[in-house]
Ligand code: C2E
């Protein structure tokens with residue numbers, strides 16, 4: 098085999114050296130090299146083009162190489178000196194040219210569209226087939242006498258050599274290194290030349306004879322065509338080179354651009370007529386795509402609306418959704434028209450704004466929610482309420498709200514600190530969220546105020562059920578929390594359009610119902626009733642009248658004596674305020690004092706009482722003391738001691754004769770502030786009595802912080818001592834406590850002799866009550882000095898003229 102191959106090869110070399118005009122062989126090789134060079138350059142260019150342009154450049158490349166093969170063949174034939182004259186059949190000659198162009202074109206086309214190395218080798222083999230097809234068709238065009246003796250082995254070798262070398266050439270075009278770029282045209286040239294000369298070696302002309310005789314030996318048209326082909330090839334080679342240089346410059350430019358683009362944080366994508374032609378690394382990372390993105394529609398990645406907006410308004414920033422691997426990413430995009438790869442395309446910069454969106458979302462959340470409980474805040478609640486009312490109005494449905502207020506929340510804050518208060522509010526928030534699920538919208542309006550607006554379809558019955566469920570849930574929660582930290586709440590319910598005509602009225606109706614729930618003992622819920630409204634309106638009227646009561650001189654004071662149970666002498670008086678309303682008549686303080694507190698009128702009224710009572714007491718014998726009631730709102734005002742001081746100075750009453758009565762409940766409401774103000778009052782020399790003692794459920798531990806000097810036992814214990822053994826026990830214990838603490842104890846509301854006897858037996862020193870005298874205008878008591886000196890059995894009532 099080896100020796101056979103060697104013989105064949107030497108035959109080829111022999112043919113080449115001895116039967117050819119070497120100058121013409123060199124010309125053939127030059128034409129061949131030029132055409133191969135042009136063809137490869139044009140193939141490169143075609144690869145970078147798309148669509149029709151690609152087909153055009155492929156055609157030009159195929160023409161270049163096809164003509165190259167053809168011209169090489171015929172010039173080499175001219176160089177062949179067989180010793181006989183040959184003629185050429187024109188149609189077959191042209192057919193050989195067409196075959197070369199067509200088959201090479203096919204190979205190049207496949208090389209341009211395919212992306213794998215194997216494909217390019219196949220494409221090269223096709224080109225090799227094209228070379229052979231041209232050669233043997235060209236040989237068939239020879240007009241000679243006799244027949245050519247073909248060496249089958251060499252024919253096969255020629256075909257395989259052409260295919261192998263051109264396969265190598267096209268494979269080399271896939272690499273962009275310098276060696277490959279030089280190698281590809283060289284291999285193609287070798288493929289054409291080696292095929293030709295091996296094939297010539299395979300042809301035996303020994304039996305051939307001349308049948309065409311022309312003086313010149315070669316037809317003139319062949320020279321003409323060859324000259325034209327050569328010129329064409331030269332032109333194409335020059336053009337191909339120019340194009341290749343330009344491409345190279347552009348591709349080095351675009352490589353630099355790509356580096357720049359890849360360095361960009363923003364995603365960049367180049368789009369041509371909706372199809373992606375290039376992307377940068379950031380974009381690939383954004384969409385998390387491992388597969389090839391180029392060639393896919395932009396719509397696969399960006400939402401349709403954004404795509405349309407980008408195409409319509411270049412240079413404007415638009416917002417859209419990018420399809421990432423983990424779901425949609427909010428993005429901002431802007432498109433610019435650029436020239437890329439020789440065509441106008443859209444360069445789109447895409448920025449991931451999810452972090453910013455999240456921040457915005459968070460800010461929006463904070464603006465609409467309460468940070469502590471995470472529930473919607475007052476603003477969102479108002480929006481939702483208006484929305485629901487609007488819907489209810491248009492659909493003929495109702496809108497129900499629940500107002501929730503925690504009982505004794507302030508106490509938790511004061512006694513256990515704000516952290517405990519916060520924890521309690523959070524628990525309430527969690528319960529509301531859990532219990533409401535789908536049926537309504539819970540919100541924290543302020544401090545310990547919560548509210549719920551039910552969905553428009555919910556009925557009043559549903560609201561009732563919800564309120565009950567909530568109270569149960571609070572109770573269940575309370576079972577786990579200890580004592581005062583238990584949640585207890587009151588709920589008011591009102592509904593549009595039954596109870597109110599708009600959002601504001603609806604809220605105030607629910608508030609009224611809530612107020613009623615609180616009055617009725619807390620931990621309960623109440624539905625709004627029309628009577629509440631009239632009651633409230635009435636309260637408002639009273640409040641507005643009360644504002645003028647002081648200046649109109651409608652207030653007056655009555656005094657109730659306090660009696661020493663041993664000597665029977667009057668030791669002092671408690672001043673009690675009266676309001677003679679011009680239309681409504683006498684209004685009791687238990688009614689109007691709370692109204693004064695709610696409406697901020699209490700400071701003014703309290704000062705009037707103090708001033709009037711002190712001025713009065715200053716005229717009394719110095720041994721008589723004066724007790725004045727002050728309300729919670731007064732002692733919680735930290736500058737409370739100032740007016741007392743001024744009044745004492747102004748009236749000349751000794752501070753030692755004045756006693757301030759503060760109810761136990763008022764103290765408990767805000768312990769910390771109460772302690773501060775009362776210490777200041779005590780510092781003036783004024784005594785402090787705890788009124789209604791035993792009703793505020795305060796522990797001794799709490800009260801020991803107060804600088805009090807007297808306890809006033811609540812009337813309820815005195816009144817029920819002989820019916821309720823517990824009351825007697827409490828009275829006993831309190832009197833013991835007073836002795837233990839070294840403070841005096843006053844029994845209030847003594848009406849019956851039995852009560853007096855009991856109190857005396859328990860060692861109570863001072864008492865007050867209808868038995869000794871009802872509150873009355875001071876002049877009704879006559880000569881006060883007499884009252885002091887009077888030694889009485891105290892069984893007999895004071896001689897006070899009843900009004
Ligand atoms: P309080 O300080 O416990 O006053 C005692 C109340 O019991 C007075 O009612 C008095 O008339 C009544 N009372 C006295 N002895 C008897 C008795 O033997 N039997 C019965 N059933 N009642 C008796 P009043 O005057 O209607 O005052 C009610 C409450 O109004 C007072 O309770 C006090 O808390 C408040 N108040 C009265 N005047 C003032 C004031 O000038 N300022 C403030 N802040 N509150 C006042």
Ligand code: CA
Pocket residue numbers: 671726758788
């Ligand atoms: Ca009192």
Ligand code: CA
Pocket residue numbers: 788789809811812845
């Ligand atoms: Ca009292």
